[in-house]
Amino acid sequence: MTRIKILPQEVAHKIAAGEVIERPASVIKELAENSIDAQSTQITLEIRNGGIELIRVQDNGIGIAKDELELAFQPHATSKISNAEDLFSLYTLGFRGEALPSMASISKLTLYSRPSYQEHGYKIYQKSGEFVVEPVGTPEGTTVVVEDLFYNVPARLKFLKSAATERRRVLDMATRLALAHPHVAFRVIAEGKPVLSTPGNGRLLDTILLVEGKNIAPELIKFNNEFAWGQVQGYLGSARLAKGNRSGEVFVMNGRVVYNETIRSALEKAYEGLLKGRMFPWAVVAIELNPELVDCNVHPAKEEIRFAEEQILFSDLIQAFRSALRERNLAxxxxxxxxxxxxxxxxxxxxxxxxxxxxxxxxxxxxxxxxxxxxxxxxxxxxxxxxIMEPKPKAEVVQEEKAELDPNVEAEQTESGLEETRNMLI
Ligand SMILES: Nc1ncnc2c1ncn2[C@@H]1O[C@H](COP(=O)(O)OP(=O)(O)OP(=O)(O)O)[C@@H](O)[C@H]1O
Ligand SMILES: [Mg+2]
Structure with a gap:
């Protein structure tokens, strides 16, 4: 008979990591969320070979003190919550204390960090299963380099799609994160080319126009409604911006990029009759509500959420969307x-x-x-x-500048880069 045994820690880590990290886009999300929680105002995301070969995320946040570097890689080690009740008063994106250890168990990961009060920076990496901490010259903030994702989990590697598909997913995630955090200047460099650079001036509209192109401005309907449970605001796209899939539906809840059935059905119901056949609305919907009313701990990837009052939220959202569409005579x-x-x-x-x-x-x-x-x-x-889908006027294409794979490179915010992002995202 097979006997019950406790799995070696290394196997347990890999199993847990599989739930948090599915593909390069999950690494981008976890690292960028850590940077946002660390109060960064500038985040650079960089990928090589769709992120399978290399992912680098650099921020200018508060950094990690030298004596806490190793702790950050221990499972369930977090600076963000202290007890179970804190799960319902969450103002941070992370709370599970498992993203860094998960990533470190399935890739070659190096983290560089320097808080402002430390004269030197330090890097931490693993050598023969042990963590090594060494002094290093590094700017204020944190940089994480993830190389050879799933190099030690060949079964997972097999499930990854082509580099082009993984790159598209990374760019989709980066775009959603940028739209969810207009106060953060995001720079995205893919395969050595700058593809997205948001202003980080706090204005959602400016971020949208950078991501989607200036020409869509007349197609946007702004909305902002307050309800007993909180506030919903954002932009709805006219039917001209409708897409054949749901990639244009961006939902943000208390700064968290989420995929949620209640928000999705309210949005699509509000557009009923306005869009043809299998077309889906374009919209950025940002909800702010009391964290007590939402459960973010539904899935290890923290992308799914559950609302306490789903019915009320659903009908309030429909009302908000419909009144916005009606104001612009789109109904x-x-x-x-x-x-x-x-x-x-x-x-x-x-x-x-x-x-x-x-x-x-x-x-x-x-x-x-x-x-x-x-x-x-x-x-x-x-x-x-x-x-009737009118072809989008193409933004002027200017000569592309090649950027080295250097986190300090000043990625130029060229229209060509943005045009490429748009093409990559289609
Ligand atoms: N970019 C960063 N800047 C400053 N501190 C960081 C950064 N990334 C991680 N940390 C610190 O390391 C800790 C562990 O990070 P990790 O992502 O593993 O867990 P978490 O963010 O607390 O929770 P979750 O697993 O839900 O993401 C964080 O709680 C934070 O204190
Ligand atoms: Mg985290």
Missing amino acids: PKVEKREIFAKTSPKTAVVQEQLQWAPQTWEHVDKVLREYRPERTRDTEAAFAPTT
């Missing part, structure tokens, strides 16, 4: 119009048509329900007049 209104059947031009029928300026959503919902089964080609067009 349909009903009017009567004559339509001549193509087959018989003499027979004119009077039919209710949907135009764009509703009086009330309730009325529009009713009309949509009634008309959906009998859509004709004409009414189909009227249902989704703004889904």
